[in-house]
Every structure is written in C-alpha cells, then in structure tokens.
Amino acid sequence: MLHELHYPILKELGLTETEAVIYEVLLEQGPKPAKDLVIPSGLSRGNVYNAVTALAKKGLATEKQGQKTIFEAAPPSQLAVLLDREQAKLKQISTSFKSVLPQLSQEFSFSTGKPVIQMFSGFEGAEKAIMDTLESGQEIMTYLDVGAMLPEISKMNAKYLKRRIDKQINKRIIVEDSPAARRFFADQNTPFTEVRFIQNFPGGFQTSMQIYANTVLYLTMNPDNQISVIIRDQHIFDMHKAHFDYLWNYAARLTNEDAGSKAT
Structure with a gap:
C-alpha cells in the first residue's frame, strides 16, 4: 500500500x-x-x-x-x-502573460468585433496600465494635462520613461501652449520623444490619454479618484489617432529655447 x-x-x-x-x-x-x-x-x-x-x-x-x-x-x-523556484517560475509566467495579453485581446477584438475593456484603480493600477503602452513596441501618441501632474505620477513616470527609452519606443505628445507647459518641458532632452504645443488647447481635464497599438488608455490624475481605463478597439483607436494626427499638423514645434521633453 x-x-x-x-x-x-x-x-x-x-x-x-x-x-x-x-x-x-x-x-x-x-x-x-x-x-x-x-x-x-x-x-x-x-x-x-x-x-x-x-x-x-x-x-x-x-x-x-x-x-x-x-x-x-x-x-x-x-x-x-523549491519555493524560490516556484516563485521564479510564477513570476516568469506572469511576465510572459502580461506581454502577450495585448495581442490576445487584440485578436479577440478582431475576431468577435467586441472591444476589450480593462479598468484599474489607484496609483498601483495606473502603473500597470501605463506600462501596457510599452508591450507592443509601437509608437505612442499622448494628450497630457501638465498642470495635473501629481508627485506619484511623476515618480511612476521616471520608471516608465527609462523602460520606454530602453525599448526605443517613440512618443508624440500634445499639450496646451502655456508658460507652465513650456517650463515643464524646458531643459530636458529625452530621446524618442517629440512635443508640440497648441494655443487655446483646453486644459484642466486632469487626464492623460495614450493612443497606441489599436488601444486607447485614459489615465486620470485626480488624487481623490485615480482610475485608468484601457479600451482595445480598432474603431476607437482609429478615431483618436485621426484626431491626434490632425492636431499634430497644426501644433507648434519646440523652439531653440526649448530643450527636449519628458512626460507620461
């Protein structure tokens, strides 16, 4: 027995x-x-x-x-x-899953015609959401409310920026043309980043929008209600990309007095 x-x-x-x-x-x-x-x-x-x-x-x-x-x-x-080995294995599986999730979600969206929506709360959730923009390796287009940048978001952005540069992922950013925005981007020289300014661009929306890889991410920067929403949908992506590209063509480039950029 x-x-x-x-x-x-x-x-x-x-x-x-x-x-x-x-x-x-x-x-x-x-x-x-x-x-x-x-x-x-x-x-x-x-x-x-x-x-x-x-x-x-x-x-x-x-x-x-x-x-x-x-x-x-x-x-x-x-x-x-053995426990250490199992933990390392689970960590590797988790990393692999996170890297393939955008592609799986995209295939699901294409085959069913249904959008994939993910929601996150808090700054930890925001970090998970923003790191998703790096998974595909494709260009990222961003609207940013510079005046709403919180200390927590700035710290998170430093880690995010390093990974984005390491992966050599290009980002285009549109912000309102204001003294505060100019100061925010002054004296910085971030590679793989281009910023343009639009006069009379509505500010104060306390939100960042990331457009990338058939996906749109909304990330609020309100400390009392920090949420992030990822929508994977071809039509929504196409609409926002078209709007972004249209505004981009009319936005002002950085002048010689401005140096580089760094933002979420």
Whole structure:
C-alpha cells in the first residue's frame, strides 16, 4: 500500500507524488538504503531508485557511499529552494502573460468585433496600465494635462520613461501652449520623444490619454479618484489617432529655447 502523504505541501512545492513519499519516509525513518524504502513507501524498487535519485539532484537527499549506498533526507529548510523556484517560475509566467495579453485581446477584438475593456484603480493600477503602452513596441501618441501632474505620477513616470527609452519606443505628445507647459518641458532632452504645443488647447481635464497599438488608455490624475481605463478597439483607436494626427499638423514645434521633453 502506498505511503499516506502527511504533507501535501511537498507536492505543491513541485515534488512528484513518489518524490514526496520518499522524502517523507526518509524524514520519518532516517538514513536508509534504497531497497529498505520499498516496503515503507509502498513503491516499486524502480520507482524508489528514481525518486531518491531525483531528490538528490534537487538537493533534498544526500547519498553516502560505502558497503551500501545510504540515502538521507536533507534538512526541511532546503525545501525553501523549491519555493524560490516556484516563485521564479510564477513570476516568469506572469511576465510572459502580461506581454502577450495585448495581442490576445487584440485578436479577440478582431475576431468577435467586441472591444476589450480593462479598468484599474489607484496609483498601483495606473502603473500597470501605463506600462501596457510599452508591450507592443509601437509608437505612442499622448494628450497630457501638465498642470495635473501629481508627485506619484511623476515618480511612476521616471520608471516608465527609462523602460520606454530602453525599448526605443517613440512618443508624440500634445499639450496646451502655456508658460507652465513650456517650463515643464524646458531643459530636458529625452530621446524618442517629440512635443508640440497648441494655443487655446483646453486644459484642466486632469487626464492623460495614450493612443497606441489599436488601444486607447485614459489615465486620470485626480488624487481623490485615480482610475485608468484601457479600451482595445480598432474603431476607437482609429478615431483618436485621426484626431491626434490632425492636431499634430497644426501644433507648434519646440523652439531653440526649448530643450527636449519628458512626460507620461
């Protein structure tokens, strides 16, 4: 009869059923030759040898040579290595999922004709939303209310800007032509960024709009109600891109007195 597993967490940490059983038996009975693990484990001799060999490779059992080869369980603290591996694996899966989600959502939208909408709240949600603009690697078009930039948004933007430059993603930004906006962009020289100013452009909307990869992101900068909304829809994207390109052609370029740009 197969040994009853007392600690199912061993399997959750990544051990197979037979590895978990043999590890438990070694813990309970101490160092043993592999053949002496057959009866207490309820496993065949072949499965026992495979399990102790696998445990030794994972650093969870030691092998002592002599007249008989003796196997001993490693201290349970070694199981933390398995936990670290599982966490690293989950982190890698999470990163891969986030990178492919925009493409999956886009295919869903194209095949069904339905927009994909995601909502986030708080500054942590805003960071997740704004980082989405970098996943496709395509150009980003932005409307920005410079006067509404919050300290939290500015800190988030520094991390975002570094990643965008590392990925060499171009961004075009339209802002109102005001002394405050000019000062905001003065004395900065950010690559892959172009800013243009529009006179009498309505300000005070406390929102940033990002247009990219068949997607539109609305990011509010109201500290009392910070929300972010991602809409993946071809028609909405096309409309906003057309409006942006139209305004871009009429917007004023940076002058020699202005130097570069840096913004969300």
